[in-house]
Amino acid sequence: MPHEYPIGVALAICFFLLISGFNVLPLLALAVLAGVLYMGLLRKGLIKNSFFAEVPSGGQVSFTDVGGQATAKNELMEAMEFIKDREAIGRLGIRPLKGILLTGPPGTGKTLLAKAAATYTDSLFFATSGSEFVEMYAGVGAQRVRSLFRQAREKAKQKNKPRAIIFIDEIEVLGVKRGAHASHMEYDQTLNQLLVEMDGLQSDDDCRLLVIAATNRVDMIDPALLRPGRFDRIVQVELPDKEGRLQILELHTRNKPLAADVRLEEIAKDTFGFSGAHLESLANEAAIMAFRQGEKAISQKHFKEAIDKVMLGEKVERKPSEQELQRIAIHETGHALVSELERPGSVAHLTIVPRGQAMGYMRQSPEHDSYMQTKTQLESQIRIAIAGAVAEELLLQERSTGAANDIQEAVKLAKRLIVCGLSELGIVDGEQSGELIGSTVRSIIAEQEQKVEQILSNYRLLLQQLASLLRHKETLSGEELRAYLHRFRTIA
Numbered sequence: 001m002p003h004e005y006p007i008g009v010a011l012a013i014c015f016f017l018l019i020s021g022f023n024v025l026p027l028l029a030l031a032v033l034a035g036v037l038y039m040g041l042l043r044k045g046l047i048k049n050s051f052f053a054e055v056p057s058g059g060q061v062s063f064t065d066v067g068g069q070a071t072a073k074n075e076l077m078e079a080m081e082f083i084k085d086r087e088a089i090g091r092l093g094i095r096p097l098k099g100i101l102l103t104g105p106p107g108t109g110k111t112l113l114a115k116a117a118a119t120y121t122d123s124l125f126f127a128t129s130g131s132e133f134v135e136m137y138a139g140v141g142a143q144r145v146r147s148l149f150r151q152a153r154e155k156a157k158q159k160n161k162p163r164a165i166i167f168i169d170e171i172e173v174l175g176v177k178r179g180a181h182a183s184h185m186e187y188d189q190t191l192n193q194l195l196v197e198m199d200g201l202q203s204d205d206d207c208r209l210l211v212i213a214a215t216n217r218v219d220m221i222d223p224a225l226l227r228p229g230r231f232d233r234i235v236q237v238e239l240p241d242k243e244g245r246l247q248i249l250e251l252h253t254r255n256k257p258l259a260a261d262v263r264l265e266e267i268a269k270d271t272f273g274f275s276g277a278h279l280e281s282l283a284n285e286a287a288i289m290a291f292r293q294g295e296k297a298i299s300q301k302h303f304k305e306a307i308d309k310v311m312l313g314e315k316v317e318r319k320p321s322e323q324e325l326q327r328i329a330i331h332e333t334g335h336a337l338v339s340e341l342e343r344p345g346s347v348a349h350l351t352i353v354p355r356g357q358a359m360g361y362m363r364q365s366p367e368h369d370s371y372m373q374t375k376t377q378l379e380s381q382i383r384i385a386i387a388g389a390v391a392e393e394l395l396l397q398e399r400s401t402g403a404a405n406d407i408q409e410a411v412k413l414a415k416r417l418i419v420c421g422l423s424e425l426g427i428v429d430g431e432q433s434g435e436l437i438g439s440t441v442r443s444i445i446a447e448q449e450q451k452v453e454q455i456l457s458n459y460r461l462l463l464q465q466l467a468s469l470l471r472h473k474e475t476l477s478g479e480e481l482r483a484y485l486h487r488f489r490t491i492a
C-alpha cells in the first residue's frame with residue numbers, strides 16, 4: 001500500500017480530533033518521530049517491504065500456453081537459449097543479456113511470455129510493476145529497486161534456482177525519460193538506481209538475474225534504458241492475427257464443453273483487433289451465457305453474443321420508447337443495408353437491444369485481417385457510418401442525436417483520407433489551416449452522403465420492410481438478413 005494512504009488517514013484523524021477540541025500536539029510529535037524512524041530504516045534497507053511478488057514458475061506457464069505471437073515467442077526462446085547455456089557464454093565471451101523489453105498493446109500476453117520464459121529457464125519469477133516504485137519521498141523508489149534485486153537473488157538462492165527473472169510491468173512509469181517530471185527528482189533517482197543495478201549484473205554471478213520489462217508506451221522510456229547492455233533486446237508483442245486468435249481461442253476453450261456447431265475459425269475471423277485478454281474474456285463470457293441458459297455445452301450463438309458483450313458491454317435495462325425503438329431499427333437497418341450492398345456477406349449481426357452505451361448496433365464481419373486501406377475502402381466505410389442517420393432522415397424526415405458516434409467515425413475516416421494524401425488536397429504537410437481541413441472533411445462526407453441518399457432512396461421499400469422486421473424480432477443475424485434480401489430480390 002502506498003505510504004500516502006496511511007498518512008492521509010492519520011491527518012484526517014488529527015484534524016477531526018483538533019476540531020473536537022483535543023490537544024493533538026503530543027500525538028503529532030509521536031507520529032513525526034515514528035515516520036522519520038520508519039523512513040530511515042527503509043532507506044537503509046533494515047526493514048523490508050513486500051511490494052514484489054514472487055510468482056512460482058514451476059511448470060505453470062509454458063510457451064505452449066501462449067497462443068499466436070510466433071515471432072515474439074521465437075525471439076524470446078532464442079534469447080533464453082543462450083541464457084541457459086552458461087558454458088557457451090563463457091567460452092565465446094558473450095556479454096550477458098541483462099534486459100529484454102516486451103512492447104505492445106495491453107492484454108497481448110507480455111506477462112504470460114515472461115512467465116513462460118521463467119519456466120523455460122527454470123528461473124525464479126519475481127514480478128512487480130513500475131508504479132510500485134513511485135513514491136513522494138526522495139530515495140524510497142531507489143531503495144525499492146535495490147531491495148528488488150537483492151530479494152530476487154536471495155529468494156532464488158533459497159529455492160536453489162540458478163537464476164531469477166525480474167519482471168517489471170508498466171516500466172514506463174519507472175523508466176520515464178529523465179527530466180520529464182519537473183516537480184521532483186525522485187523519478188530520476190529511481191531510474192538511475194535501476195541503471196546501476198543492471199550495469200552490475202555479471203554472467204559469473206552465482207545467481208544470475210535477467211530483467212524482463214513490459215510496456216505499451218516505448219516512446220516514453222528514457223533512451224539510457226534502451227542502450228546496449230541494458231534493455232538491448234526489444235521484442236514486439238502485437239495484437240494476434242486470425243491464426244493467432246484461433247490458437248488463443250483453442251487454448252481458452254480447452255477446458256470447456258463445446259457443442260457440435262461451434263466453429264472457432266468463424267469467431268477468430270470476426271474478432272479482428274481483439275487482444276489475447278479480450279479472447280480469454282470472450283470464451284469465459286460464452287461459458288457464462290451457456291450456464292445462464294441452463295445448457296450443458298457452449299454453442300456458436302453463445303460465442304457470437306459474447307463478441308458483442310466484450311465489444312460493447314453488458315445488456316442494459318434501459319427501455320427506449322416505442323418511437324425510439326422504431327427510429328433505432330431504421331437507423332441500424334440503414335447501416336446494415338448499405339454495408340451488405342457495398343460488400344455482400346459483411347453484416348454479422350444487428351440488434352436494437354441496448355448494450356453498454358449503444359442503443360442498438362450493427363456488427364460487421366471483416367473479409368480478412370487488413371492493416372491498410374484504399375481510398376475506395378475508406379469512402380465505403382464513411383458511407384456505412386452515415387447510413388444510419390441518412391435512413392432516419394429518409395423515413396422519419398429528420399435525424400437524431402443517435403448518430404453522434406457515427407459522425408465522429410465518419411470525420412475520423414475523412415481525416416485519415418486527408419492525412420494519407422488521398423483527398424482532393426493531395427499530399428498534405430500538416431501545415432494546412434484548420435479551416436481548410438475542416439471544409440475538406442465536410443465536402444468528403446457530403447459527397448458520400450449524397451451517394452447514400454441515392455442508394456437508400458432506390459431501396460426505400462426494402463429499408464422500411466427490413467426495419468419493421470428488425471423492430472419485431474429485435475435481433476437479426478447476418479444470415480437472416482441475407483435470406484430476407486434474397487427473397488426480396490427474387491420477388492422484385
Ligand code: ATP
Binds near residue numbers: 069251278280
Ligand atoms: P498488460 O499490458 O495490460 O499488462 P499483457 O500484455 O501483460 O497486458 P497478459 O497479462 O499476459 O497481457 O494477458 C492477460 C490475459 O490474457 C492472460 O492471463 C491470458 O489469459 C490472456 N492472454 C493474453 N494473450 C494471450 C496469448 N497470446 N495466449 C493465450 N492467452 C493470452
